[in-house]
Amino acid sequence: MTSAFEYAPAPESRSVVDIAPSYGLFIDGEFTDAADGKVFKTVSPSSEEVLSEIAQASEADVDRAVKAARRAFGAWSALPGAERAKYLFRIARIIQERSRELAVLETLDNGKPIRETRDADLPLVAAHFFYYAGWADKLDHAGFGSSPKPLGVAGQVIPWNFPLLMLAWKIAPALATGNTVVLKPAETTPLSALFFADVCRQAGLPRGVVNILPGYGDAGAALVAHPDVNKVAFTGSTAVGKAIAKTVAGTRKKLTLELGGKGANIVFDDAPIDQAVEGIVNGIFFNQGQVCCAGSRLLVQESIQEELLESLKRRLSTLRLGDPLDKNTDIGAINSEEQLTRITSLVEQGEAEGAERWSPACELPDAGYWFAPTLFTNVTQAHTVARDEIFGPVLSVLTFRTPDEAVAKANNTPYGLSAGVWTEKGSRILAVANKLRAGVVWSNTFNKFDPTSPFGGYKESGFGREGGRHGLEAYLDV
Amino acid sequence: MSDKSEKTEQPRLSVFKTYKLYVGGKFPRSESGRVYEVTDAQGRWLANAPQSSRKDARDAVVAARKAFGGWAGATAYNRGQILYRVAEMLEGRRGQFAREVADAEGLSKTRAASVVDATIDRWVWYAGWTDKIAQVVGGGNPVAGPYFNLSSPEPTGVVTVLAPQDSSFLGLVSVVAPVIATGNTAVVIASERSPLPALSLGEVLATSDLPGGVVNVLSGRTAEIAAPLASHQDVNAIDLAGADEALAKELEIAAADNLKRVLRPQPVDDWAATPGIDRMTAFLETKTVWHPTGSLGASGSSY
Numbered sequence: 001m002t003s004a005f006e007y008a009p010a011p012e013s014r015s016v017v018d019i020a021p022s023y024g025l026f027i028d029g030e031f032t033d034a035a036d037g038k039v040f041k042t043v044s045p046s047s048e049e050v051l052s053e054i055a056q057a058s059e060a061d062v063d064r065a066v067k068a069a070r071r072a073f074g075a076w077s078a079l080p081g082a083e084r085a086k087y088l089f090r091i092a093r094i095i096q097e098r099s100r101e102l103a104v105l106e107t108l109d110n111g112k113p114i115r116e117t118r119d120a121d122l123p124l125v126a127a128h129f130f131y132y133a134g135w136a137d138k139l140d141h142a143g144f145g146s147s148p149k150p151l152g153v154a155g156q157v158i159p160w161n162f163p164l165l166m167l168a169w170k171i172a173p174a175l176a177t178g179n180t181v182v183l184k185p186a187e188t189t190p191l192s193a194l195f196f197a198d199v200c201r202q203a204g205l206p207r208g209v210v211n212i213l214p215g216y217g218d219a220g221a222a223l224v225a226h227p228d229v230n231k232v233a234f235t236g237s238t239a240v241g242k243a244i245a246k247t248v249a250g251t252r253k254k255l256t257l258e259l260g261g262k263g264a265n266i267v268f269d270d271a272p273i274d275q276a277v278e279g280i281v282n283g284i285f286f287n288q289g290q291v292c293c294a295g296s297r298l299l300v301q302e303s304i305q306e307e308l309l310e311s312l313k314r315r316l317s318t319l320r321l322g323d324p325l326d327k328n329t330d331i332g333a334i335n336s337e338e339q340l341t342r343i344t345s346l347v348e349q350g351e352a353e354g355a356e357r358w359s360p361a362c363e364l365p366d367a368g369y370w371f372a373p374t375l376f377t378n379v380t381q382a383h384t385v386a387r388d389e390i391f392g393p394v395l396s397v398l399t400f401r402t403p404d405e406a407v408a409k410a411n412n413t414p415y416g417l418s419a420g421v422w423t424e425k426g427s428r429i430l431a432v433a434n435k436l437r438a439g440v441v442w443s444n445t446f447n448k449f450d451p452t453s454p455f456g457g458y459k460e461s462g463f464g465r466e467g468g469r470h471g472l473e474a475y476l477d478v
Numbered sequence: 479m480s481d482k483s484e485k486t487e488q489p490r491l492s493v494f495k496t497y498k499l500y501v502g503g504k505f506p507r508s509e510s511g512r513v514y515e516v517t518d519a520q521g522r523w524l525a526n527a528p529q530s531s532r533k534d535a536r537d538a539v540v541a542a543r544k545a546f547g548g549w550a551g552a553t554a555y556n557r558g559q560i561l562y563r564v565a566e567m568l569e570g571r572r573g574q575f576a577r578e579v580a581d582a583e584g585l586s587k588t589r590a591a592s593v594v595d596a597t598i599d600r601w602v603w604y605a606g607w608t609d610k611i612a613q614v615v616g617g618g619n620p621v622a623g624p625y626f627n628l629s630s631p632e633p634t635g636v637v638t639v640l641a642p643q644d645s646s647f648l649g650l651v652s653v654v655a656p657v658i659a660t661g662n663t664a665v666v667i668a669s670e671r672s673p674l675p676a677l678s679l680g681e682v683l684a685t686s687d688l689p690g691g692v693v694n695v696l697s698g699r700t701a702e703i704a705a706p707l708a709s710h711q712d713v714n715a716i717d718l719a720g721a722d723e724a725l726a727k728e729l730e731i732a733a734a735d736n737l738k739r740v741l742r743p744q745p746v747d748d749w750a751a752t753p754g755i756d757r758m759t760a761f762l763e764t765k766t767v768w769h770p771t772g773s774l775g776a777s778g779s780s781y
Contacts, residue, residue: 127622143614145754238737245734250727257737414736433767441767445625452619454629454764459714460737465764468619468629478756 012114012325017105019191022053025061025214026197028068029207035060040216042190045111046324046333046368054190057215059222062182065211066226069153069180072208077150077178081137088133088176090203095126098199102192106164107324109191111333111369112287114325124449125168128467131451132172135472139177142469144478150178151254151477152230155223157244158193159236160186160335161290161391167193169466170233171210172451177475179231182211184223188336190214221247229253231475235292238389238415238460256464256474258292258456260389261417264410265295265446266432268403269304271422275444277311280395283420283446285319285373288334289393292461293418295446297386299406302399309377309397316373317360331393334369343371343392350376350385355396381412389415403428407435416458420446439465497527497673499534499697500680502541503690509533514698516674519584527673530698532706535665538694539712542636542663545691550633550661554609561605561659564686568598571682575647575675582646582672596750597648603752604655611660611758624771631762633661634739635714638707640700642719646672648749650679653719656757658692665694665713667704669720673697701725708732715739715761719746 022039024031038056043049057065076084095102102125103117110117140146154174158166163185174181185193193212200210213219217240224232224244234244235258248255265283267276283295300308324332334340351357355376362372371392379386379396386396400406410419419438421429433441439457442448449455454465464474497516498505510531516524528534549557568575572594580590616630637657642649646669657664668676680695696703700720707713708729716733718726718741726743733740741760 242734242737245737246731249730249734250723252742259737429769433765436765439763439765441765443767443769445768445770448621448623448625448768450619450621450623450625450627452621453627453766453768454619455766456764458634458763458765462737463739470615470629470764473759 007320007328009323010327011323012104012327014104014108014325017101017108019052019105019108023190023194023214024055025057025065026194026210026212027061027065028211029201031197034058035064040187042109042188044108044368045188045335046365048367051108052191054194054214057184057213057219059218061213061215062219062222062226065182065213066153066155066223066228068208069182069211070228072206073152073180076180076206076209079178081139084176084178085133085136087203087205088129088136088172091199091205092126092129092133094199094202095122095129099123099126102164102195104325105195106192107332109189110160110163111324111335113329113332114327115329116287118327121162121165124451125164128168128172128451132176135173136176139472139476142472144473144476148177148476148478151475152179153228154179154181154231154233154475155226155229156181156183156233157220157223157236158183158185160189161287161292163189164192164196166235167196169235173466173471174475175209177472179475180209182213182223182229184213184215184220187214187216224248232256233474234258238462241462254474256466257462258464258466259460259462261292261294261415261457261461262297262387262389262413263293263295263418263420263438264297264299264436265420266299266406266410266422267301267304267308268421268423268425268428269301270424272424272444273304273308273311276308276422277315279420279422279442279444279446280312281315281319284395285331285393286447288331288371290335290339290391291447293440293447295418295420296390296395297410298395298397299400299409300397301406302401305399313358313360313375316375319360319373321362321370321372322365331373334371334392337369339391340369340371343390343394346384346388346390347374347394350383350396353383353385355379355383355385381409387413403432407432411435411437414460417461418442495525497525497677497697499528499530500677500684500693500695501534501538502544502694503684505680505684508698509537516672518581524581525674527677527697530696530703532703534696535703535706536710538665538696539636539707539710541691541694542665543712545689546633546635546663548689549658549663549692552661554612557659557661558605558608560687561608561655562602564683564688565598565601565605567682567686568601571678572598574678578675578678579647582675593648597651600648600651601655604659607755607758608659611755611762614755615759615762616764619766625768626771627766627768629764629766631660631759632765634761634763635662636712637662637664637715637717637761638704638713639664639666639717640704640720641666641669641676642746642749643669643671643700645749647675647679649719649746650676652749652753653717653757654693656753657717657761660758660762662715662761663692665707666696667700667707667720668695668697670698670700704729705732708738709735711736713738715741717741717760718743
C-alpha cells in the first residue's frame with residue numbers, strides 16, 4: 001500500500017559500535033576462553049549476518065565463575081552501602097554515556113527496532129541502576145528489618161527479548177544489596193551483556209562481583225543447580241521455570257521466577273477508541289510481541305467490535321516493518337529462526353482450528369527472520385491462539401458483553417502477568433482492575449515500565465517481584 | 479453392698495467427644511470412615527481422630543476455593559472484626575484448650591494455660607493486621623512519567639498449611655492466622671500426633687462469623703494428606719511448616735507443577751516470640767495498577 005507521506009530511509013549508523021570478531025566468557029574480571037574451548041556464533045536476526053563468535057560456557061566454566069563470585073562476595077558485601085551505591089551510580093552514568101553504542105548493538109544482536117532500544121530499553125537500563133544505587137545505603141529503612149543481609153552468590157538466567165534490560169533488572173538489585181553475580185545471557189543475544197562487562201571494567205568494579213557466561217540451556221541448568229549458588233533468578237518460559245523450581249526444591253536457595261503470560265487487553269464500549277487502538281498496537285506489537293506481558297488477547301465489548309477492528313486494521317496498515325536500524329521502523333525482526341518457526345506453527349494451528357487470520361499488506365525482507373503483524377478474529381477461548389503464549393506479533397480477538405464476562409475470560413488462563421483495561425469510567429477501571437488476577441494492570445495505557453514499580457506475575461507467570469522496594473526482597477535474607 | 483453406697487463410690491462417667499473434621503463450615507467425619515488413636519504425652523488414649531483421605535483433602539480445596547472470592551473481597555475492616563471475634567470465642571474456651579494443650583504436649587496446667595493465653599494474643603495480633611498490611615507493603619510508586627500507579631497486596635488464593643508438629647495450638651494459630659488475615663483461604667493439616675486442639679479450633683471458627691470454607695481443618699497422616707494437596711492444580715500456595723526435610727523436598731517438587739508459592743520449613747525455636755510479617759507476605763501477590771495522569775502541569779496550566 002502507498003501512503004501520502006512515504007519515508008525516506010534513515011538507517012542509523014552502526015559505526016558507533018565496534019564488535020570484535022570473538023568474545024570470551026567474563027570471569028573474575030577477565031575475558032577467558034571456555035574450559036572446553038567451545039564457541040558459538042551470534043547472528044543478526046534482520047540479516048543473518050554473523051556478528052561475532054562467542055565462547056560457550058559449560059559446567060566447568062559455571063564452577064569457575066561461581067568460585068570467583070564467592071571469593072568476591074566477602075569484600076563486596078562488607079563494603080559500606082554508600083560505597084556500593086557509588087559503583088552503581090558509576091555504572092548508570094557509563095550506560096547513559098554509551099547508550100548510543102549499546103542501543104545500536106542491541107538492535108543488531110536482537111533484531112528489535114532502534115526506536116525501541118534507544119527510547120525504551122536503554123533509558124530504562126540506566127534508570128534501574130540509578131534507582132537501586134540509591135537503595136544500597138538505605139536497606140535498613142526498606143521495611144525488611146534492620147540490617148538485612150545479602151544472600152551470597154546470585155545465579156541469574158535471562159532471556160533474549162530484552163537482553164540488556166533484563167540484565168539490569170537482575171544485576172542492579174543484586175549488587176545494591178551486596179550479592180555477587182553470575183549471569184547467563186541467552187545464546188541468541190550475548191553481546192550487550194559482554195559489553196556490560198566492559199562497563200563494569202570502566203567503573204572499576206572489583207573482580208568477580210559480576211561474571212557473565214554466555215551459553216546455552218545446559219550452562220543455565222548447571223548454574224541453577226550449582227551447590228554454592230544461594231539465589232536463583234530466572235526470566236523465561238513457564239516450562240523452564242517449573243523445571244528450575246524442581247531443581248531448587250529441598251535446597252536453601254531463594255528463587256524468583258518471571259515467566260510467561262497471555263495478557264488480556266479489555267476494551268469497553270466507552271473507551272477512547274483512538275487511544276485504545278494505540279494501546280492495543282503497543283501491547284502486542286512492541287518488540288514484535290516478544291514480550292512476556294504482551295496484551296496478546298484483545299477482549300472487546302461486542303457492541304464496538306466492528307468499529308474497533310476497522311480502526312485497528314487501518315492502524316496496522318501504517319506499521320512499517322523492516323530494517324531495525326531505521327529509526328522509522330515499527331516492527332523489526334523475530335529474534336531467531338527457532339522462534340520464527342514456533343510463531344509460524346502456532347499461527348498455522350490457529351488457522352486450522354478455524355480462527356480467521358488477517359495481516360496488512362506487508363513486504364518481508366529476503367534475508368532474516370520476519371513475521372507480519374497478524375490478527376485473529378472469530379477466536380474462542382478454546383482456540384490454541386487464545387491459550388498458548390505465542391511470543392510473536394500475533395493478536396487474538398475475543399468479545400464479551402458484560403464486565404463480569406470480560407473478567408471471567410481475562411482470568412481464564414493459567415498465566416497472570418499483565419492486563420489492560422480501557423474505559424472512560426473510573427469506577428469501572430477500579431472494579432475490573434481489582435478483579436483481574438494479574439501482577440500489572442495498565443488502565444488506559446499499556447506496556448509501561450519503571451524501576452520504581454514492582455513487576456511480576458500471579459499464578460503460573462511466576463513468583464517474586466522485580467523493581468521497586470519489593471524487588472529488594474529477592475536478594476535479601478528476609 | 480447397697481445401691482446407695484454404689485452411687486457414692488462410682489465417679490461420674492464422662493461423655494466422650496467424637497472429634498470431627500471441619501470442612502466448608504461443617505463437621506464431617508472422614509469420608510474414608512477411618513480414625514486413628516490419639517494419645518496424651520504419656521501414651522494414654524484421648525480420642526479417636528478422623529484419619530483424612532485424599533478425597534477429604536479435595537473436598538477441603540473445593541470448599542476453600544468457594545469461600546475465596548467472598549473472603550478476599552470482604553473489607554479488611556470486616557475481616558479484622560471477624561478475626562477479633564474468633565479471639566473472643568477462644569477466650570471463652572481457655573479452660574478447654576488449656577486441658578487439650580496440656581494433654582497434647584505434656585505440659586503442666588500453668589504452662590499450658592500460658593501457651594493458650596499466648597495463642598489468643600497471637601490471634602488478636604493478626605486480627606489487627608488485616609487493615610494495616612496493605613499500607614505497610616503496598617503504596618504509590620514515584621514513576622518517571624505522566625502516570626499514577628499503585629502497588630497493592632492481594633491474597634494469592636487457596637493455601638495449604640501443614641501445621642507445625644510440635645506446637646499443637648500456638649504453632650497452629652501462628653501459621654493459620656496470617657494466611658487468612660490477608661484474605662487467603664486455608665486447608666490446614668493438623669499436627670499428626672496432637673490434632674485435638676486444631677479440631678477444637680474448628681468448633682470455635684464455626685461460631686465466630688467466619689464464613690464456612692475460609693479455614694478447613696483436616697487430621698490424619700500429614701504425608702498422606704499433603705501429597706495430593708501439593709500437586710493439586712487449584713491450590714495456590716503451601717506452607718511446609720509441619721513437614722520434615724524429606725517430605726518438604728518431595729512436596730516442593732510436586733508444588734512446582736503449577737508454580738505454587740512455597741513457604742519452606744523454617745526452624746522456630748520459640749513460637750511465643752513476636753513473629754514478623756513474613757508469614758503474611760509469603761502468601762500475598764503484588765498488583766501494580768497504572769493510569770495516565772494527563773499532566774496538566776507540563777503545559778503550564780495551574781489549578
